[in-house]
Amino acid sequence: MTESGSTSGELVTVGRITAVYGVRGWVKVHSYTEPMDNILQFHGWWLRGEDGWEPLQIDGGRRHGKGLIVHIKDVDDRDLAARYCQRDIAISREQMPALAEGEYYWHQLEGLRVVSHFEGGEHDFGKVVRLMETGANDVMVVRGGKDGRERLIPYLPGEYITDIDLEAGVITVDWDPEF
Structure with missing residues (x-):
């Protein structure tokens, strides 16, 4: 982790970038949230890299067909976007909504x-x-x-x-x- 004392124990994996979409830096996202587009409500995404988790900023996202697509901030090229594929997305545990008693993530x-x-x-x-x-x-x-x-x-x-x-x-x- 590279940000303010965060550790991977404080992160929850909520999805995965699977493939590039188009030629302008958009990528397909497989969301583990229910419903799937809830992942777009979270801020401060983290992306698993070779050396641990690194921050990831997105500046757009929406449903597309049966899945989701997002645009990674400052990534406007298909080849550059490909570097983000096949990697897990996580958010800080504090962002997870509270559950009713007897319910568990x-x-x-x-x-x-x-x-x-x-x-x-x-x-x-x-x-x-x-x-x-x-x-x-x-x-x-x-x-x-x-x-x-x-x-x-x-x-x-x-x-x-x-x-x-x-x-x-x-x-x-x-x-x-x-x-």
Whole structure:
């Protein structure tokens, strides 16, 4: 990081620049926000570089077809814009909107240990390595634990997710260890 004491732990990845668009410095952006154009409301973008995160200024952005395009400030050439492609976009954690009690951002759940008290015994499934959308519901990808397996556990609070304790770093699930 290069700005006022920021560290990558204070940043949240919200999208990725994927490809150039046109010849005047516009690029396509894949947004991880919901809805996708919420990414355009954030200020102070950071772009992952070879030596860490660097500030990125955009001076325009809009929906285009099924995606988004943005213009990088002072970049008016397709070849120069190409240098920004295939790189992650992040914002400072403080810019994330507050959530209601019992709601969590994916980045808060990633890295948490997942345990089950299925049939009276405690089972450690490992850690949440990522979450993914499936259409019907979100799914936690959990890897590690005593058996080293990867498990896909539906993220359904009240059904399979019985407790989330961010301070302790633990998600408790109602999940059969054999599954």
